[in-house]
Amino acid sequence: MGKTQEYLTKKRNKAARKRLSNTIDFTRGVQAAKRRRKAGRRRICEGMCFSLPTPEDPFNDSYKEHLASEKPQKSQKPKSSGITKGSKSSNVESNNEKERVRTSKASIESSLLGSITIQQSSAKNDVTIEPRCPNYECSSRQHQTLSIDNLRVKWKPNCGKCLMKDNSWTCIGDDAFEVAICALLKAKIIKIDNHEKIVREKSMPLRQYINKLDWMFWEACGKGSDILATGRITGMPTHISNVLAVVGHMGQRIGKQIHGKCPLVLLLVHSKEQALEVRSIFRLLKSQLGIHAVSLHTGTPLEHQIKGLDCTEFDVLVATPERLDELLSINAVSISNISLMIVDGLEDMALSGLSDYLLNIKRKASNNVQTIVSSRAFLPETYHICRKLLQDPICRVISDSSMSQSCACISQNVHVLVSEDKRNQKLQKILSHHIGSREKSISSGSGILVLFQHLQSLLHVKGTIQKDYTVGVLCVNDLNEDSQSAHLIREQFRKGQIDVLLATEDCISQIDLSSVSLIVLHEFTANIESYCKILTTMARFTINGVLYTFCSGATAPLASQLIDVLHKCLQPIPPPLKMLADAAKVVVEKKG
Incomplete structure (x- = not known):
């Protein structure tokens, strides 16, 4: 490779890196790698990264075609007006150009901050915020810190833009809830019993094939009030419904440009297995929605989790109560900015003696955080826990009209x-x-x-x-x-x-x-x-x-x-x- 070709390759790589640097995921990855490198905890794959040759590409030349397709067009330079480099007028023009760039940046930042439209209703804490920017990986993910006191995020579940194409569900819109449903259907995490009938008849009313109970749960979550969900075992698995509720909530939070070092959503589970299962679902949605989730549980050493929390930024925190309370006690993580907290399986947590951890976590969260508590059944011993976690008015979501579920708490x-x-x-x-x-x-x-x-x-x-x-x-x-x-x-x-x-x-x-x-x-x-x-x-x-x-x-x-x-x-x-x-x-x- 000659010097000219090497120079062009470096120039193209630099342009590609600059283009990728505008996305939040690339920025987070670079910052996390830099922290690991400085701390001396570099991953194995970061030591030496190269592509192995294949029979189709024995000399690893496929990257040239990829770079050629991304070759930027050369911008035409304005003709010089006969002014020398060292002249005074050129310095004036360069200063004017810098000032123009500075003002353009300021106008962009002001437009980002001004893109928030708040419509306040007559009821207290009822605020609906509509985002202008539908792309969840665009510049709206900048680190803007806005006060969320007295705000309850509202959203409306919908799947009208989920269509069946090539025997798989595809979302033609940019709503986070619909994109997540289609992604889980495509990955067969959500299974529909009449899938073959839908393909054969080419009918696409997706909502009627989703369990009615789950849809009631999502509608209750979108209202912004606290929720008491009882006996939710007949619909789809509870953790999947919770993940989709988080996605709908996060779609509004990200659109409102409220983002910072602290997580925005907290999801409490009973065991390590549940934490890993929920984390795997969020990992599937990360590439499409840009929602980054982190799991904390007692199966990992405490020192490792402390260093990991210091080296990464995340939106959703999935944790077991005892480990999260331990990390909160040493200020390794903060939950002061969360606007949604989900307690999945209160009965199991109460029987395991985790009630005190739940109450400690609730005290360190915001007073106006939306809280969702779900359990198979509510024992009289858990009534005082629910009354400290939830605030009136609440929404009740029950799987059937049985006596035990209708009169819970x-x-x-x-x-x-x-x-x-x-x-x-x-x-x-x-x-x-x-x-x-x-x-x-x-x-x-x-x-x-x-x-x-x-x-x-x-x-x-x-x-x-x-x-x-x-x-x-x-x-x-x-x-x-x-x-x-x-x-x-x-x-x-x-x-x-x-x-x-x-x-x-x-x-x-x-x-x-x-x-x-x-x-x-x-x-x-x-x-x-x-x-x-x-x-x-x-x-x-x-x-x-x-x-x-x-x-x-x-x-x-x-x-x-x-x-x-x-x-x-x-x-x-x-x-x-x-x-x-x-x-x-x-x-x-x-x-x-």
Whole structure:
């Protein structure tokens, strides 16, 4: 190779490197290699890199054709105007040229910062940010640090631009969620049962072939509220749904140009195997979306992970709670900038004794981080963990309408109180405790609903508590005689203007229980079906649901059925209720 050809090759390589240097992945790779080289921890493949000859290319000449195809066109130089190199005017022109380059760079940076469009809605923390730049590997990945306090990222799942071409799914748009779905379908990580039918009929409604539960989960994630997902084992694997939720979230975060040294998303898993599995899915999506994920688990030495975190930049952090808490305690990593935290498998973590680690991690994250908690079932021991991880209002995603899933994280407190005076005293304690705690908290909501079977008991309780609390009364006579006044009472209760709403059991169908977080059954319901209906329809948007039930001697025939409901919901069964059920069983045997 002559000197001229060598010079041209070096020039072409330099132009190629300059062109590649604009991408964020190339910059990260160069910086990581530089850190490893300085630290003396260079990889084996970085010692000597060369291509082996093949029968098709025995002399390794294929790179010449590749370079020739990338040969840049020569730009025509302006003709000289007869001014010498050392003249004063040439220096003025060079200074003008430098100033022009400097102003162009400043204009580019200002346009990048000005490309963020924020549309604030009337609700608090409801901010939708639309990116102008759809390319996730373009200059929008610059290290712009913007405040994310009081911001909740919103996005909408869609797969309308996922088309079937050459027996494989292809995305014709640039939406991150759609690109990720097509990539996972092409890699056969997501499998569709009717794939052959779709190919044969050339029909492309991809959404109807995806499990309805997973789509409900993604729509809930896109709203920006905290999520309580229960029993998600019938759809696609939970970690795949979580990865796609992260991709949709990251598509908006990257488009908003919020990027820095800290990770943007935190995904907590139970074991090392789950961390590696989730990491492998993100590695598949990295080349197409530019999302870089790092996994941390106890299967790797702590010193190695500390050095690795110091040498790399990443967007998603997949970690086990104990290892992440250990790294946070020594400030090896920071999660102050994350806007999404997913806890995958809370039941397994709680049974393994990782609850304290979860709470420590939550304390070090932002107060407004969107949190998703998923588990096969929620034990009463995990209720306090969920109430510290999640913030109202929440979205519930359940795989079926079973009793155990519908009433997840709703505490059922059953008290056997034979006399009416004791029931009234217990009610007074409940009202004073919960209304006092509600006044101390900033969050506002509906008051306490107390249900009665008999109108006489309702009027007696009203006379004792109306001096201390704002009381509303709703009975069948009110609904029949004056529907407008009944509607006004329901609206005042819904807005929190009434502390206590006293109602008969016949009016339960006229009250929206989805926003009621605390209900007291002053007398047990006439049948177990009414109790189950109240339990499965209350507290749909809150994590602090509580149902108090007062049982008397008249509840004995239904005590065994109530015990079955508590057993299905994994709730503790009080000994007095067992005694009441045993007594009713003895009476039935004697009659028989």
